[in-house]
Amino acid sequence: MTDKQFQAVMDDVHALRKKWFPILGLNQWRNIPIVFRRDCSSDKENSMAEVAVSWEYRHGTIFIYGPKWFEYMSASEYHFVHECCHFLVAEMRCWGPPTVPSEDYERRVQHEERVVTDLAMAFLRARKSK
Numbered sequence: 001m002t003d004k005q006f007q008a009v010m011d012d013v014h015a016l017r018k019k020w021f022p023i024l025g026l027n028q029w030r031n032i033p034i035v036f037r038r039d040c041s042s043d044k045e046n047s048m049a050e051v052a053v054s055w056e057y058r059h060g061t062i063f064i065y066g067p068k069w070f071e072y073m074s075a076s077e078y079h080f081v082h083e084c085c086h087f088l089v090a091e092m093r094c095w096g097p098p099t100v101p102s103e104d105y106e107r108r109v110q111h112e113e114r115v116v117t118d119l120a121m122a123f124l125r126a127r128k129s130k
């Protein structure tokens, strides 16, 4: 990706952070840096972003994969809010056994994805209905 495209991704994400972190309460977490990558995810090549959350310390990191973010930037607000919603529900992963077979882990992730998808869409609808 070009420098101009990468800058457009960073500008887009910074604007979304400024808008959505206060709404979602994430500005009250200790620290949530955003790491911008110029490459795609090594294991999920279509992923626009992913998060690593240490909910117990109210800390985490958002990883933005520049090429995919730029490709789908017209829908970036939904995707940004979706990633932020993972911070809000990450604590739920602690329920159940700490280690589970991989197929059970995948099911856990599917449930979380469905929940954060619905939450993100609800937040966007609520915001637009103001």
Ligand SMILES: [Zn+2]
Binding pocket: 082, 083, 086, 113, 116
């Ligand atoms: Zn997700």
